[in-house]
Amino acid sequence: MNDHPDLPESSSPSPSAPAGSSNFATVLRDSADHSAPQAFSFSGRGAEYFRIWIVNLLLSVVTLGIYSAWAKVRRLRYFYDNTSVAGASFDYHGNPVSILKGRILAVVLLVAYQVAGYLNILLGLLAALALMLASPWLIWRSLQFKLYNTSYRGIRFGFRGSFGGAFKNFLLWPLMSGVSLGLLMPMAAQRFKRFQHNEARFGATHFSFHGSVGAFYLAFAAGIGGWIAGSVLIVVGFGGVALFQSVQSGAGSIAAFGLMLFALYAWSFLIIPLWITLLQNLVWNNTRLGEHRFESRMRWGRTAIILLTNVLGIAFTLGLFTPFAQIRMMRYRIESVTLLPAGSLDDFIASSESPGSATGEGLGDLLDFDLSM
Amino acid sequence: MTVSASYFDGKTSRRHLVTLTVSDGVAQVRGEVERDCPIAQLRVSERLNRAARKVSFPDGAYLEIIDGTAFSALLHETGHRDSLVVRLQQSWRHALAACAALVAVVVLSYLYLLPLAAQGITAILPVAVDRQVGQGTLDFLDQHVLAPSQLDTQRAKGITSRFRALTTPMSDAPDYQIVFRKSRIGPNAFALPSGQIVVTDEIVQLLDDDDALMGVLAHELGHVHRRHLMRRLIQSSAIAAAATLLFGDVSAVLANIPTVLLDLKYSRDIEREADDYAIAMFKANGLPRQKLALVFEKLEDLGKSKDSPAARYLSSHPANEERIAHILGAR
Numbered sequence: 275m276n277d278h279p280d281l282p283e284s285s286s287p288s289p290s291a292p293a294g295s296s297n298f299a300t301v302l303r304d305s306a307d308h309s310a311p312q313a314f315s316f317s318g319r320g321a322e323y324f325r326i327w328i329v330n331l332l333l334s335v336v337t338l339g340i341y342s343a344w345a346k347v348r349r350l351r352y353f354y355d356n357t358s359v360a361g362a363s364f365d366y367h368g369n370p371v372s373i374l375k376g377r378i379l380a381v382v383l384l385v386a387y388q389v390a391g392y393l394n395i396l397l398g399l400l401a402a403l404a405l406m407l408a409s410p411w412l413i414w415r416s417l418q419f420k421l422y423n424t425s426y427r428g429i430r431f432g433f434r435g436s437f438g439g440a441f442k443n444f445l446l447w448p449l450m451s452g453v454s455l456g457l458l459m460p461m462a463a464q465r466f467k468r469f470q471h472n473e474a475r476f477g478a479t480h481f482s483f484h485g486s487v488g489a490f491y492l493a494f495a496a497g498i499g500g501w502i503a504g505s506v507l508i509v510v511g512f513g514g515v516a517l518f519q520s521v522q523s524g525a526g527s528i529a530a531f532g533l534m535l536f537a538l539y540a541w542s543f544l545i546i547p548l549w550i551t552l553l554q555n556l557v558w559n560n561t562r563l564g565e566h567r568f569e570s571r572m573r574w575g576r577t578a579i580i581l582l583t584n585v586l587g588i589a590f591t592l593g594l595f596t597p598f599a600q601i602r603m604m605r606y607r608i609e610s611v612t613l614l615p616a617g618s619l620d621d622f623i624a625s626s627e628s629p630g631s632a633t634g635e636g637l638g639d640l641l642d643f644d645l646s647m
Numbered sequence: 648m649t650v651s652a653s654y655f656d657g658k659t660s661r662r663h664l665v666t667l668t669v670s671d672g673v674a675q676v677r678g679e680v681e682r683d684c685p686i687a688q689l690r691v692s693e694r695l696n697r698a699a700r701k702v703s704f705p706d707g708a709y710l711e712i713i714d715g716t717a718f719s720a721l722l723h724e725t726g727h728r729d730s731l732v733v734r735l736q737q738s739w740r741h742a743l744a745a746c747a748a749l750v751a752v753v754v755l756s757y758l759y760l761l762p763l764a765a766q767g768i769t770a771i772l773p774v775a776v777d778r779q780v781g782q783g784t785l786d787f788l789d790q791h792v793l794a795p796s797q798l799d800t801q802r803a804k805g806i807t808s809r810f811r812a813l814t815t816p817m818s819d820a821p822d823y824q825i826v827f828r829k830s831r832i833g834p835n836a837f838a839l840p841s842g843q844i845v846v847t848d849e850i851v852q853l854l855d856d857d858d859a860l861m862g863v864l865a866h867e868l869g870h871v872h873r874r875h876l877m878r879r880l881i882q883s884s885a886i887a888a889a890a891t892l893l894f895g896d897v898s899a900v901l902a903n904i905p906t907v908l909l910d911l912k913y914s915r916d917i918e919r920e921a922d923d924y925a926i927a928m929f930k931a932n933g934l935p936r937q938k939l940a941l942v943f944e945k946l947e948d949l950g951k952s953k954d955s956p957a958a959r960y961l962s963s964h965p966a967n968e969e970r971i972a973h974i975l976g977a978r
Contacts, residue, residue, distance in 0.1 A: 317697035318697075325741075328746050353698070355692065643887070
């Protein structure tokens with residue numbers, strides 16, 4: 275075993291030293307100009323994260339998932355420690371033991387839910403209803419836990435909100451969007467983000483969200499509309515070819531059908547990045563922290579290239595490329611954002627507020643809520 | 648050793664430029680803030696390649712290190728040692744060893760652990776669960792692929808009563824029911840978790856031999872008796888869960904490919920087990936084993952299968968000649 279744990283770092287040309295001194299330079303500069311734009315930077319690298327990921331995976335597998343709570347903390351610490359803006363980085367404070375408790379409860383509830391569904395349809399429906407009614411509370415608690423455990427410059431983030439607000443924005447609006455056959459979906463998405471960002475705070479300073487419903491309708495029209503239009507074109511196009519071929523020979527139509535499925539799949543993979551790009555730009559260009567603003571400049575082409583190469587990489591390496599893929603996408607998303615300060619960043623003050631419970635977070639993880647801010 | 652750092656007090660976001668030194672086990676912060684604290688009360692963030700390290704005080708204040716190299720030297724002087732996990736993570740040699748260990752664990756689980764676990768879980772679950780799962784499957788098949796049998800009723804009854812009179816190789820045979828159907832899928836027989844063994848008219852006509860037919864029924868009873876379908880259900884769910892964990896956030900299609908391919912091996916395994924059951928049943932009842940082999944010879948003639956070696960790995964059943972050789976060679 276290595277008796278000199280710091281040897282590799284000091285023997286290599288020490289990447290942290292130049293980064294450190296440039297931080298130092300920024301510090302001196304922003305004390306002169308308080309409103310200079312501050313780009314977010316992400317210093318995580320695929321090769322390093324791969325090692326963390328593989329060790330996490332091995333330990334999680336051999337401990338039958340128990341280590342996964344510690345793995346989550348290590349993963350998030352890696353992401354947060356490597357994300358910085360204005361010369362300081364973020365920090366994650368989640369406690370693995372409370373995350374583990376949340377996950378155990380989540381597994382028990384999910385198994386009970388599955389068993390209920392198997393044993394009796396009525397019981398299963400009741401369980402599904404209970405889970406649905408509980409979901410806004412879960413999302414709400416999960417947001418509280420996640421933000422409370424995030425800090426920047428020693429100040430913790432937080433999330434207020436009320437159960438009523440969570441119920442309305444995390445359950446009623448999505449239900450309305452379903453009832454209206456998706457016509458209200460952009461409205462529901464706007465309400466969701468508005469609630470999420472309006473109730474978030476950094477210390478005692480509140481975030482606010484200014485994205486209009488109209489802007490969400492435009493983004494959805496481009497994303498979903500583009501997907502539907504492209505898919506219809508592909509189906510009609512290939513349908514015509516297939517019809518033509520089946521007149522000539524029966525076998526060709528199967529090949530055409532296969533090609534059509536491939537084209538539909540490829541088109542979806544081009545639209546997903548458009549979607550990611552539009553939403554991130556829309557959300558961050560309309561979010562403020564006190565008087566400070568943000569700017570997000572993601573581009574569809576770049577997002578699409580990263581996403582497509584990521585999918586191919588993961589497929590051809592049987593999943594080993596996954597950590598590299600995550601880092602590439604995360605780096606692009608984070609480094610697309612710039613903080614536009616309205617004044618000094620030294621004046622935020624901490625707020626005294628209770629921590630959220632990890633139960634919500636654990637359940638949220640397993641039920642796969644994507645709450646990325 | 649003097650280390651430059653930013654100090655944040657945990658109450659405001661103000662940055663204080665400071666230096667850190669350690670003497671006699673006490674950390675001394677000097678500069679825009681002055682503070683002393685025994686190093687035993689401080690928590691140092693784990694070492695990463697490029698991220699600035701953080702030193703946290705018990706009250707929530709912390710230092711963000713600016714001069715990483717000097718800080719590493721300071722840690723070394725104070726005898727700080729990285730945790731085992733950090734040392735694993737930061738070395739390629741160990742990470743690659745972890746990778747190899749992971750592959751070994753996954754392969755061993757796939758080959759031995761999962762089938763064993765599935766067997767164990769099935770043994771705990773009451774048979775009633777199998778029945779519940781299989782309920783309605785026959786109705787569904789009747790509506791879509793099967794038609795009422797056109798076999799002579801006496802013949803069907805004769806086959807059923809002859810098979811029921813045989814001794815099973817394992818005790819406690821579960822309830823089962825033999826049903827005859829005409830099918831669009833040709834000569835076939837299969838068992839459902841509900842305990843129903845479906846025999847098609849076509850296989851009765853193809854074999855044209857009641858002893859051989861006993862072999863088919865014995866094989867299918869093997870599936871029911873050893874609860875193969877429940878085991879397959881557990882195994883394929885576990886594989887699907889693992890594949891989703893690995894590929895799920897990339898593509899749902901990608902996540903399903905390994906599930907289907909890996910499941911085929913389990914399918915062939917249970918077919919062999921059912922063959923063994925049939926062999927044991929023939930032996931227990933003094934039936935000629937050649938008749939059991941006849942089933943696969945006739946199926947082979949029918950298919951005249953032109954399997955390439957690669958196709959064998961993509962097949963849900965073992966090759967017919969292999970099964971015939973096994974039946975005739977078994978003691």
